Amino acid sequence: xxxxxxxxxxxxxxxxxxxxxxxxxxxxxxxxxxxxxxxxxxxxxxxxxxxxxxxxxxxxxxxxxxxxxxxxxxxxxxxxxxxxxxxxxxxxxxxxxxxxxxxxxxxxxxxxxxxxxxxxxxxxxxxxxxxxxxxxxxxxxxxxxxxxxxxxxxxxxxxxxxxxxxxxxxxxxxxxxxxxxxxxxxxxxxxxxxxxxxxxxxxxxxxxxxxxxxxxxxxxxxxxxxxxxxxxxxxxxxxxxxxxxxxxxxxxxxxxxxxxxxxxxxxxxxxxxxxxxxxxxxxxxxxxxxxxxxxxxxxxxxxxxxxxxxxxxxxxxxxxxxxxxxxxxxxxxxxxxxxxxxxxxxxxxxxxxxxxxxxxxxxxxxxxxxxxxxxxxxx
Amino acid sequence: xxxxxxxxxxxxxxxxxxxxxxxxxxxxxxxxxxxxxxxxxxxxxxxxxxxxxxxxxxxxxxxxxxxxxxxxxxxxxxxxxxxxxxxxxxxxxxxxxxxxxxxxxxxxxxxxxxxxxxxxxxxxxxxxxxxxxxxxxxxxxxxxxxxxxxxxxxxxxxxxxxxxxxxxxxxxxxxxxxxxxxxxxxxxxxxxxxxxxxxxxxxxxxxxxxxxxxxxxxxxxxxxxxxxxxxxxxxxxxxxxxxxxxxxxxxxxxxxxxxxxxxxxxxxxxxxxxxxxxxxxxxxxxxxxxxxxxxxxxxxxxxxxxxxxxxxxxxxxxxxxxxxxxxxxxxxxxxxxxxxxxxxxxxxxxxxxxxxxxxxxxxxxxxxxxxxxxxxxxx
Numbered sequence: 001x002x003x004x005x006x007x008x009x010x011x012x013x014x015x016x017x018x019x020x021x022x023x024x025x026x027x028x029x030x031x032x033x034x035x036x037x038x039x040x041x042x043x044x045x046x047x048x049x050x051x052x053x054x055x056x057x058x059x060x061x062x063x064x065x066x067x068x069x070x071x072x073x074x075x076x077x078x079x080x081x082x083x084x085x086x087x088x089x090x091x092x093x094x095x096x097x098x099x100x101x102x103x104x105x106x107x108x109x110x111x112x113x114x115x116x117x118x119x120x121x122x123x124x125x126x127x128x129x130x131x132x133x134x135x136x137x138x139x140x141x142x143x144x145x146x147x148x149x150x151x152x153x154x155x156x157x158x159x160x161x162x163x164x165x166x167x168x169x170x171x172x173x174x175x176x177x178x179x180x181x182x183x184x185x186x187x188x189x190x191x192x193x194x195x196x197x198x199x200x201x202x203x204x205x206x207x208x209x210x211x212x213x214x215x216x217x218x219x220x221x222x223x224x225x226x227x228x229x230x231x232x233x234x235x236x237x238x239x240x241x242x243x244x245x246x247x248x249x250x251x252x253x254x255x256x257x258x259x260x261x262x263x264x265x266x267x268x269x270x271x272x273x274x275x276x277x278x279x280x281x282x283x284x285x286x287x288x289x290x291x292x293x294x295x296x297x298x299x300x301x302x303x304x305x306x307x308x309x310x311x312x313x314x315x316x317x318x319x320x321x322x323x324x325x326x327x328x329x330x331x332x333x334x335x336x337x338x339x340x341x342x343x344x345x346x347x348x349x350x351x352x353x354x355x356x357x358x359x360x361x362x363x364x365x366x367x368x369x370x371x372x373x374x375x376x377x378x379x
Numbered sequence: 380x381x382x383x384x385x386x387x388x389x390x391x392x393x394x395x396x397x398x399x400x401x402x403x404x405x406x407x408x409x410x411x412x413x414x415x416x417x418x419x420x421x422x423x424x425x426x427x428x429x430x431x432x433x434x435x436x437x438x439x440x441x442x443x444x445x446x447x448x449x450x451x452x453x454x455x456x457x458x459x460x461x462x463x464x465x466x467x468x469x470x471x472x473x474x475x476x477x478x479x480x481x482x483x484x485x486x487x488x489x490x491x492x493x494x495x496x497x498x499x500x501x502x503x504x505x506x507x508x509x510x511x512x513x514x515x516x517x518x519x520x521x522x523x524x525x526x527x528x529x530x531x532x533x534x535x536x537x538x539x540x541x542x543x544x545x546x547x548x549x550x551x552x553x554x555x556x557x558x559x560x561x562x563x564x565x566x567x568x569x570x571x572x573x574x575x576x577x578x579x580x581x582x583x584x585x586x587x588x589x590x591x592x593x594x595x596x597x598x599x600x601x602x603x604x605x606x607x608x609x610x611x612x613x614x615x616x617x618x619x620x621x622x623x624x625x626x627x628x629x630x631x632x633x634x635x636x637x638x639x640x641x642x643x644x645x646x647x648x649x650x651x652x653x654x655x656x657x658x659x660x661x662x663x664x665x666x667x668x669x670x671x672x673x674x675x676x677x678x679x680x681x682x683x684x685x686x687x688x689x690x691x692x693x694x695x696x697x698x699x700x701x702x703x704x705x706x707x708x709x710x711x712x713x714x715x716x717x718x719x720x721x722x723x724x725x726x727x728x729x730x731x732x733x734x735x736x737x738x739x740x741x742x743x744x745x746x747x748x749x750x751x752x753x754x755x756x757x758x
Contacts, residue, residue, distance in 0.1 A: 185624065188640075189615045191643070240568075244567060245567065260671075
């Protein structure tokens with residue numbers, strides 16, 4: 001029984017472009033093609049095509065952000081609480097497109113894709129893609145869908161980086177932008193965590209220089225990378241509230257190196273289950289894209305980067321997010337306002353850390369809903 | 380040329396006890412013996428034996444906290460800025476003992492020690508030792524040295540846990556206590572980081588169930604554990620100041636998975652060099668001892684734990700320390716004051732994160748010096 005405010009059963013679709021001589025040039029200078037992009041759409045495009053919203057996702061996300069791909073699915077898409085009829089992003093009003101990223105492993109072209117030149121998976125022969133490249137691929141998808149302008153681009157974490165890049169790469173196309181729990185560039189600390197995760201993967205003997213497809217996957221390394229990730233997505237406080245020092249299935253310390261604390265068990269479980277649904281090479285490529293992202297760099301400053309923009313912004317951060325701390329969102333807002341760009345800033349009080357952008361959906365949803373409605377009315 | 384305020388050339392000594400039938404009973408219920416403890420001493424014990432100070436160390440520390448073991452040494456002991464004639468802990472006034480911990484790999488009995496029963500290294504056959512066990516072994520050392528009372532016990536991080544345990548285990552022996560950048564129990568987040576480090580080690584194929592001595596060591600896993608550790612010892616701000624987004628030996632992104640950023644290079648270097656000087660099994664044991672430490676647990680509350688103590692406290696924390704955040708020091712101070720125990724609390728403003736306790740030596744040294752002098756005078 002699917003709830004009334006669900007988008008219901010939805011289908012992931014695939015669009016392929018950049019075939020043959022039309023290969024896409026990437027920021028690194030290399031060319032890539034053919035390129036397939038996985039995407040989903042919900043709701044109806046209005047006759048004036050003024051209601052299209054693009055959803056862009058975080059590291060481990062995919063094109064399936066709402067509803068169910070099959071009646072048997074136990075879990076809906078990754079942002080289902082936010083997207084559906086009557087929800088924060090109301091599919092009764094808006095035509096919602098969720099696009100996967102290139103470099104990933106969720107149906108779009110990435111390192112696990114067969115390289116047509118060799119007949120084998122790219123592995124780390126896949127070119128290093130950037131946030132800008134991801135956005136350019138999404139632009140090709142929108143061209144294919146006949147969408148020439150977007151009411152809004154919305155995304156959290158690495159999705160927020162794509163939002164910012166969308167506005168700079170295609171400023172005339174984007175009326176409203178909602179970057180959530182994100183940054184114009186990663187902190188040194190966040191780069192450091194990414195590097196440890198990559199090293200864990202690349203030092204796993206099963207990684208085999210990235211050429212492990214069809215063999216054992218580098219599960220030990222990827223699980224460790226994911227465990228580190230999970231710690232950075234939560235907060236000291238949320239971990240304390242969720243697990244404290246509770247022991248797992250025992251009354252007293254085991255005095256051994258088998259799991260003692262609930263939090264250990266949780267992290268090990270999350271690490272191990274991630275291995276089943278994510279490609280280790282994609283983890284390398286996507287974290288590298290995040291590390292490289294530096295919106296201001298080509299312009300000398302963030303203020304210069306935003307000069308002349310007409311897009312209106314709603315920037316959202318969460319107090320306990322230490323991976324993308326609020327000061328990074330404030331830097332964005334400050335640079336926008338310096339350019340007299342309309343920018344609403346909301347810092348939500350939350351203990352959930354970086355995960356808050358997926359969890360604090362009620363307040364966040366109301367805010368987004370109002371911003372969209374108001375923004376659409378303004379001609 | 381050794382500076383005038385150095386303790387000069389010092390020798391690490393070794394004391395062995397718990398031999399034969401006198402094996403030491405551990406908190407886990409198992410027995411251990413013989414036990415060797417590495418230690419150093421500086422300065423002279425006063426005729427009334429009222430000037431002995433015990434220094435206890437953090438995870439990767441050792442007995443060598445000041446001076447040089449050889450004229451060829453390039454670096455002095457780990458807290459040399461703090462300990463010496465005229466320094467914060469003045470060896471012209473005090474008799475300073477620095478004791479290594481059991482479970483480690485710096486000369487005291489630990490998992491890399493030969494098990495006399497088997498003739499082979501203990502490996503993970505070594506019993507899980509706790510902070511309390513470490514303190515009990517140090518007590519045996521002090522008995523051997525003829526030290527019946529301590530003017531002060533001082534230590535940071537895991538050293539601070541030993542300080543707290545010393546006061547509870549041997550309250551009549553400790554006049555002053557200085558726990559620095561520590562906690563009465565680890566946060567859930569800190570336990571989580573420890574578990575990821577342990578998993579990195581134990582999932583390294585070279586770990587061989589802990590039985591790797593004489594073979595290749597689990598260097599990949601231990602390096603990853605240490606890299607995670609280093610991130611938690613610094614702060615977002617100190618990493619930003621030290622490295623920012625500077626690239627390593629290049630002007631532009633490499634668009635590959637070789638090191639790009641300085642911070643990556645630094646972490647990889649620190650991880651790799653740690654492997655040469657530390658035993659992976661000891662890393663497992665020591666982090667486990669920290670995770671298990673829960674001073675209040677046997678008493679029901681921290682307030683109850685401190686009831687009736689006469690020891691005076693100087694509790695020190697650092698604003699940017701997120702591994703042992705100031706709120707944990709405040710909890711200690713609050714429970715002490717609830718029992719009308721003299722407790723000075725100092726929260727230093729510092730960007731250095733947890734490392735601050737080793738780096739902010741100037742202010743810290745003055746404070747400690749005054750506290751010791753004042754405390755010694757009070758009969």
